[in-house]
Amino acid sequence: MVDIEGIIIDLDGTIYRGNTPLPFASEFVNNLRKIGMKILFLTNNSQRTVLYYKHKLNKMGIKAEENEILTSAKATAIYIKEHYGSPWVFPIGEDGLLTELTKHNIPITYDWEMASLLCVGYDTNVTYYKLKQAALLLENGGIFLACNPDKTLPSEEGNIPGNGAQLAFLKAATGREPYIIGKPHMPIVKEALSILNTSAEKTLIVGDRYDTDILTGFRANLKTALVLTGATLEKDIKNKKKPDFIARNLEELWIKLSR
Numbered sequence: 001m002v003d004i005e006g007i008i009i010d011l012d013g014t015i016y017r018g019n020t021p022l023p024f025a026s027e028f029v030n031n032l033r034k035i036g037m038k039i040l041f042l043t044n045n046s047q048r049t050v051l052y053y054k055h056k057l058n059k060m061g062i063k064a065e066e067n068e069i070l071t072s073a074k075a076t077a078i079y080i081k082e083h084y085g086s087p088w089v090f091p092i093g094e095d096g097l098l099t100e101l102t103k104h105n106i107p108i109t110y111d112w113e114m115a116s117l118l119c120v121g122y123d124t125n126v127t128y129y130k131l132k133q134a135a136l137l138l139e140n141g142g143i144f145l146a147c148n149p150d151k152t153l154p155s156e157e158g159n160i161p162g163n164g165a166q167l168a169f170l171k172a173a174t175g176r177e178p179y180i181i182g183k184p185h186m187p188i189v190k191e192a193l194s195i196l197n198t199s200a201e202k203t204l205i206v207g208d209r210y211d212t213d214i215l216t217g218f219r220a221n222l223k224t225a226l227v228l229t230g231a232t233l234e235k236d237i238k239n240k241k242k243p244d245f246i247a248r249n250l251e252e253l254w255i256k257l258s259r
């Protein structure tokens, strides 16, 4: 087996696509468990709760505990707690973000004059009014955090605006740049390693997106594995720095890892 103690596994495009598990996904996770590997499922999506992902994985026959799942929303709440304590937060986001802020005893307000920190996650109910309030908070020196930078996300209708598009609106209106917690930025990786309690060199990140998952791995000095079941195809990385492992799917990756 490759010399690793922990593994960070991306979800969409790696473990499943939409609501369909990818081939060998449950076997891959079960095999890792059998050899005592520490596992952390990591998603940049801040919309859904950790519990939602636990149930989603469980339904696919993949055992996962809540403490083995890190969303960008959870990572953001942890970051706020560690760096700012319990400031009044103005959130743009859905269940995933609101639940984590509440769980971490971080008070929420929709009154920008009361808030000191703006936290932006993907929000399908976002309104001009909410964005205006957020912009006023930024104009008045509020701290600007973002769960993730993804400009678009794939859907059945095609690529649709993601959190990065909301951030672009606020950047255009205020000239302010957010501090981003999710991949390919480092705060979420630091938290992932702290949860796994492993060193970077002994941790593998597995994902389907070269410019987020693999880039994150390079930046953080993790071992890297690209699976070709999602966003990035082999031809996309022709002239780029190669990850430690490239596999057509999780079965091939398991074979390569267990050599």
Ligand SMILES: [Mg+2]
Pocket (backbone or CB within 6 Å): 010, 011, 012, 013, 014, 207, 208, 209, 230
């Ligand atoms: Mg993915």
